[in-house]
Amino acid sequence: MEKYVINGGNELHGEVSISGAKNAAVAIIPAALMVNGVCRLENIPQISDADMLLTILTHLGCKIRLINKSTIEIDSRDVSLQDSPYDLMRKIRASYYLIGAMLARFGKAKTTMPGGCNFGVRPIDQHVKGMTALGAEIDIRNGFVYADTPDGKLHGNRIYLDKVSVGATMNIMLAATMAEGKTVIENAAREPHIVDLANFLNSMGADVRGAGTDTIKINGVEELHGGTYSIIPDQIEAGTYMVAAAATHGRVLIKNVIPKHLECISAKLRETGTTVEEFEDSVLVTGPEVLKKANVKTLPYPGFPTDMQPQMGALLCMAEGTSVITEGIYDNRYKYVNELRKMGAEVQVDGRIAIFEGGQKLTGAPVMACDLRAGAAMVIAGLCAYGTTYVEDIHFIERGYENFIGKLTALGADIRIADFPENEKNSDGAKIS
Ligand code: UD1
Numbered sequence: 001m002e003k004y005v006i007n008g009g010n011e012l013h014g015e016v017s018i019s020g021a022k023n024a025a026v027a028i029i030p031a032a033l034m035v036n037g038v039c040r041l042e043n044i045p046q047i048s049d050a051d052m053l054l055t056i057l058t059h060l061g062c063k064i065r066l067i068n069k070s071t072i073e074i075d076s077r078d079v080s081l082q083d084s085p086y087d088l089m090r091k092i093r094a095s096y097y098l099i100g101a102m103l104a105r106f107g108k109a110k111t112t113m114p115g116g117c118n119f120g121v122r123p124i125d126q127h128v129k130g131m132t133a134l135g136a137e138i139d140i141r142n143g144f145v146y147a148d149t150p151d152g153k154l155h156g157n158r159i160y161l162d163k164v165s166v167g168a169t170m171n172i173m174l175a176a177t178m179a180e181g182k183t184v185i186e187n188a189a190r191e192p193h194i195v196d197l198a199n200f201l202n203s204m205g206a207d208v209r210g211a212g213t214d215t216i217k218i219n220g221v222e223e224l225h226g227g228t229y230s231i232i233p234d235q236i237e238a239g240t241y242m243v244a245a246a247a248t249h250g251r252v253l254i255k256n257v258i259p260k261h262l263e264c265i266s267a268k269l270r271e272t273g274t275t276v277e278e279f280e281d282s283v284l285v286t287g288p289e290v291l292k293k294a295n296v297k298t299l300p301y302p303g304f305p306t307d308m309q310p311q312m313g314a315l316l317c318m319a320e321g322t323s324v325i326t327e328g329i330y331d332n333r334y335k336y337v338n339e340l341r342k343m344g345a346e347v348q349v350d351g352r353i354a355i356f357e358g359g360q361k362l363t364g365a366p367v368m369a370c371d372l373r374a375g376a377a378m379v380i381a382g383l384c385a386y387g388t389t390y391v392e393d394i395h396f397i398e399r400g401y402e403n404f405i406g407k408l409t410a411l412g413a414d415i416r417i418a419d420f421p422e423n424e425k426n427s428d429g430a431k432i433s
Contacts, residue, residue, distance in 0.1 A: 004391040004405070006382035007414040008364055011287075012250035014411045018238045018257050019045040019402040020070065020231035024193035026094035027170045028200045028231060029053040032074040033060065033101040034178065035204050037226025042071045044231060046402045048395070049092055056095070059085040081106060090143070091115045092399075096124055096167055099147055100174030103136055107152040111145050122330075126165045130172035133157040134179055156181030156220055164189050164300040169216070170197050177206045179220040188216045191301040192261045196232045203227050233257045236307045237401060239265040240376045242285045243308070244408070246274040247315040247384050249287040252411060259283055264304045268294055268312065272319055293321030293358055298328045310336045310377035317345040318384060319358040327352040336374035339367040343385055364389040372400045379404070383413055 020043035030053060032039045044050055046069060054064055054072070060083065063075040081102060089095040090112040102109035114124065124145075128138045131147060134154040139146040156179045161168055169189040174197075176183035188194070190212055198211030204227050207219040238257045245252035246269050259266070259278040266276040266283065273288035294316065298306040306329040316323040317340055327333050334349045341347065342365040346357035364387030369375025375397035382389030391397075394417070397404060408415050 001392065001420050002394055002417055003420055004379060004382070004394055005416050005418050006364070006379065006389045006391065008362070008383055008385035008387065008389060010248065010383065010412050010414055012245050012248045012252050012383070012408070012411040012413060015253040015255055016241050016407050016411060017255045018233045018241070019043070021045070021193055021196065021234040022047055022049060022236070022400045023166070023191070024196040024231050025050050026053060026092070027097050027174070027193065027197045028229070029057065029074070030094070030097040030101045031174055031197065031200060033057060033062065033076050033079055033098070034105045034174065035076050035224045035226055037077065037224070038073055038075045039204065039226055040067070040071065040073045040228040042228065042230040043233070044070050044072055045234065046070065047398065047400055049094065049399045052088055052092055053094065056085055056088050056098070059083045059088075079105070081108070081110065084110060086112050086144070093122075093167070096127060097171055097174060099127065099131065099145055100171040103131060103147050103149070103154060103175045104178040107149040107154070109145070109147040113140065113143050113145060124167070126161050126163055126168035127171045130159045130161070130168055130185070131175055133159045134172070134175055134183065136175070154179035156183040156218070158184045159186065161185065161187040166191050166194065169194055173197060173201070173208060173211070173216060173218060176218040176220060177201050177208065178222065178224070181220055183218040183220070185216040185218075186214065188214050189300055190214060192232055192235055192258070200229045203229050235261045236305060236373070238262055238283070239305070239308045240311050240380070240401070241407075242266070242269060242276070242283065243311045243315050244380050244383060245285040246272060246287040246291065247318060247380050249289065250411070251284070251286045253282055253284050255282045257281060257283060264302055265308055268296060268304055272315065291315065291319035291358075293319050293323040295324045297326040300329070303328070306330060306333065307373050309333060310374045311380055313337070313347070313354065313356065314340065314377040314381040314384075316356040316358055317347070317360050317362060317381065319356075321358050323356040323358055325354045325356070327354075335370040336377050339370065339374070339378055340381055342367055343381055343389070345381075361386060363387050366390040366392065369393045369396045372396050376401065379408070379415070383408070383415070
């Protein structure tokens, strides 16, 4: 079994470059299915969720050409729904975007119910509500989602989302792009990756307006054409390095970011005494000698992102005073707290609220990555702890962080990947003993 082995205590110093945004890439790759031509996608992150979606597209008949490590070309001219790889679809959350993309291009779709991190119940009723309003007939049975249209196409409509949902907003946007007529999505989510998906679609010939506000208007077009698009930098990867720099009392220049997307994280870190300086496409984070408490409430964008909640939780274990986190999105996103407790953290959880008694000296321990961001939190805790931390289930972390070990090592962290029983590997993952 592979684990991360972290010897804590090193401050992080230096520069790190942020990769393309996972949550944009995992929507834009399925969206490439809708294009009757060749899309060149730049700044694709090298993470397992993106790899898995590219494999799914290959099964569906797309031809994928690797131009360089972060640029690919997807040729979707000969796509069919014959060989859908359901076992792969079941493994990731973002496979739900295949419903919108297939419905748009073929007027029908069959996928599995989505997988992904388990934060409690994660329904897709708002996706279904949207597709149904566009004229699709959706049937969910035996773990599959079947979607069909009586006349072979979707029809624009006005859709009010009962919940602000990133996935539903993007999925309905995909489906509506090639629907007949005009669609309006109200109470839409406003995350940067929603704007990125709209920009991608528009650059391929779609007519999507208002992304980034709570009302998105889409005039359906008959066809999308090929083109080139570069994915935005990952807000959450950047935020994770910002928190890691602050928590280790280090000083890190985080490059290739959009500072505006990081404002909610920068503001919260400043409350902890951290200095965050913003430049055009980078931020410089300097951790204080002593971190101060802060209260955090996660909210849809532009609020503090739920996907940064565990990393911030790890930091608050060490901040002087009592901090309160309120999880505003998910019912069950505190599983990582049990792991932090193994390292000496004092945290009480009551429903969606967690109270961190800070100022703790964490100690290394064997811990689990309960999910992607919980895993990142364990790594941050391990970087700060006395002694050695062993993080298990690292496949979760590799779903969303490109070259995590390599980037952290370059910043001075003592972290490596090892097979247990131990067989050390270097930062490229190759065995060295
Ligand atoms: C996306 C992100 C995930 C992030 C989340 C919130 C991807 C692939 N994943 O997930 O990393 O944590 O946004 O920023 O982009 N809900 C419903 N019905 C629905 C859809 C959602 O009740 O049909 C609820 C969810 O259970 C959750 C809330 O709405 O409580 C927000 O979920 P949503 O924004 O849809 O998250 P995802 O798109 O799954």
